[in-house]
Amino acid sequence: MKFKKLVDSFNHAINGIIHAVRTQRNMQIHMAATLAVLIACFFYDISRFEFLILAITITMVISAELINTAIEAAIDSTTNYYHPLAKIAKNAAAGGVLVTAINAIIVGYIIFWDKLSKATYVVINKIKNSEPYTIFIALVIVCIVTIIVKAIFGEGTPLKGGMPSGHSAIAFSIATAISLITEEPIVVSLSYLMAFITAQSRVDSEVHSVSEVVVGAIFGSALTLVIFKLFS
Numbered sequence: 001m002k003f004k005k006l007v008d009s010f011n012h013a014i015n016g017i018i019h020a021v022r023t024q025r026n027m028q029i030h031m032a033a034t035l036a037v038l039i040a041c042f043f044y045d046i047s048r049f050e051f052l053i054l055a056i057t058i059t060m061v062i063s064a065e066l067i068n069t070a071i072e073a074a075i076d077s078t079t080n081y082y083h084p085l086a087k088i089a090k091n092a093a094a095g096g097v098l099v100t101a102i103n104a105i106i107v108g109y110i111i112f113w114d115k116l117s118k119a120t121y122v123v124i125n126k127i128k129n130s131e132p133y134t135i136f137i138a139l140v141i142v143c144i145v146t147i148i149v150k151a152i153f154g155e156g157t158p159l160k161g162g163m164p165s166g167h168s169a170i171a172f173s174i175a176t177a178i179s180l181i182t183e184e185p186i187v188v189s190l191s192y193l194m195a196f197i198t199a200q201s202r203v204d205s206e207v208h209s210v211s212e213v214v215v216g217a218i219f220g221s222a223l224t225l226v227i228f229k230l231f232s
Contacts, residue, residue: 014147020069022151026097027065034058035144037108038137042227044115051137057100057107064100068093135177138227142173142220149219165208168216169223171195176224 020027037054046054071093079086146166153163175191182188199217202208208216 016066016070018147018151020066021148024065024069027062027069030061030065030101031144031148033104034062035141038141039227040112041137044112046111046115050111053107054111057104061097061100061104064097068097135181138177138224139170139173141227142169142223145223146170146216146219162208163212163215164219165199165202165213165216167202168195168199168208168213169220171198171220172217173220173224176221177228180225180228 021031037058041051041054072090075086075089143166146164146169149164150162150166172192172195175188175195178191179188195217199213203210203213
């Protein structure tokens with residue numbers, strides 16, 4: 001029972017993110033910028049410290065936009081007429097988003113400007129000698145794009161049902177990433193076996209249909225492959 005409540009709390013939280021992505025133009029812009037920055041991390045020599053700064057900055061911007069959306073919804077639900085204090089609250093919340101967005105631009109400028117003229121296209125070597133955080137970037141991109149696709153289809157909940165299967169997408173994304181950084185056939189086989197078992201469990205538990213699981217598997221594998229191989 002406690003586990004079900006925990007899963008429900010995650011569902012509610014992710015539903016909030018999906019609602020913001022689906023209805024807020026600024027959130028859509030933030031998500032697109034997030035994907036662009038994460039993909040750019042593959043093409044430029046980003047250190048762990050720089051990636052940590054980028055991760056914190058991205059989190060601040062998205063969190064500020066979510067809080068702004070929550071404040072606007074709360075005000076609209078309690079006030080059906082013009083009120084100067086409501087205007088101040090909305091403007092202040094929007095100002096908080098603007099501050100974090102300006103900070104993000106400054107951070108991006110400082111980190112990427114010197115690297116724009118030194119772009120490296122040795123992605124294959126970076127994959128073979130990949131640091132754990134590089135794989136983490138790919139998984140984050142898969143998660144974000146999966147949430148966006150779920151928002152577009154508007155079916156099920158983030159952790160239960162809907163097109164595509166998020167569990168299958170992430171499981172096959174991990175398996176594909178492993179297959180790209182290792183040459184051991186047994187490791188690759190076991191990785192895809194575990195991904196297949198994960199996908200099958202979603203069908204057996206009647207959470208997803210076969211088509212949703214298959215689309216999720218193809219989606220996760222293809223997106224990870226594109227990210228790793230785009231400029232090989």
